[in-house]
Amino acid sequence: MDLLSDVIAAMRTGRAHYARSERHAPWAVRHRPFAGAGFHLVLEGRSWLIPPDGAPIELRAGDVAFLPHGSAHSVAGDPAVLVADLPSSPLAEPHQDNRPGGAGAGSRTVMLCGAYLMDRARPHPLLGEFPEFVHLPARLGRHSSLRGATELLATELAQPRLGSDALLPALLDALLLYVMRAWLDERPRHDATTGWTAALHDPAVHAALQGIHAAPHRPWTVQELGAVAGLSRAAFARRFTTLVGQPPLSYLTWWRMTFAARLLRASDAPLKTVANRIGYTSEFAFSTAFKREHGLTPSAYRRQTTSADLDTTDADRRVTESGGRMRSQH
Template structure:
């Protein structure tokens, strides 16, 4: 898996504002002068050698709201194919290859995007699983820390609830100060600051991808007051929610393409 080093416009930084934050592209054979002309199910440029198939797919990610987890990923991720290792990833690759080999791809338009989603998920999961637990830092360590992982899961699944630092700290059996310090060290921001970032990210997605009224978007992201939501959103994005939904995309946004 590799990501480009340049930062062209993100998926939501094009005129197509109502697209998801990550756009899928159909897997395709990778061509090039070094690989020769790909043949469906055929061997590589050399005859008589091992037969191989190379597939390429891509996502365009919104760098303006990139999740910290992706910021930790290396430019190139190499996952060796070891027997018995990452069976879910190997299964997804085999299913994807079989789907592309079908002579009559009935339902392929539905199957391929779902398989590509799974492939990206399993690749990132496998990379994190392969990192030694005693050297893990950042999000790799946060996801392995029971207290911090539980807090992140709660924020992601119930961002609309009334959260305080004491809420996840009590479940973890930690004092508020100890939990806040551990969360900040691993995630990179204090718990309530991350909660606000996540709520605003979800709000921007709802504004772009749905026609929900502002009061519904505010309620889904934990704000009982539409005015308080609008004020927080403008502070985060520099534009009111209604203008963000219907207006031009802010300039200066960058993007990154992630390939599998």
């Protein structure tokens, strides 16, 4: 099983929103915090990402700035532009140039900004290890797959053709995975002695995690997982707990309930089917365990998430009808 893909699929709760913008200096935009992960991709020109605290980050053409925690920030054509008094907007929402002064006839910047909605009530520990802002410069010979995805995105946005509506959501999902993969590749392994990054690089723990993710329905024991890892029961339990942050069977339960939530959001499968997929033969036992983890019964959780999805779809329709440039894709 691909653990990184599972992390993303487990946390994603809605569509990826994106907006392509073209601005002429001077300009600046403030973005408020949001429940998700976001990105800025500079297609042409340059801009500056300005954190609430810390030094501005210069973004040149081809650079990607990743915001894994949806942190508040500003983006400007010049770090000297004052943004404190500007109104804030959600990331990837259509907006006009916010020009503190001047006619806005300066250098041009073209950007693609996007946001992925995430379930912050059950954050995956891997995402928690990312810093507030990740800057991936467009360096020759590095992260060729990420560069390829950004170029394909830029082409589809600049010259939409038949099939673009199907390609764009796939490319946005690919961009997210390539960004996370690039950061994991950039991070020195010796920097992570515990946590999920270290677990992914530990052959024994990685093998056990793959087993859990591949077969969450299986009635795993610590001894069986230790055998998959090639370690004794006691040695495996210590190693897994140290790296992952919780004992093996606690993580198994966490993943089962996370996977169940994903199934409830993404399908209309009967509760008995969902229960069987994660290893529960009793629908009642599954409902009890699910409510203990999520605070809602599976039926109530499904109704709540379906209602939220419908509200988002209706909001997207209103934006489209009003001529907005924001797009949302499944």
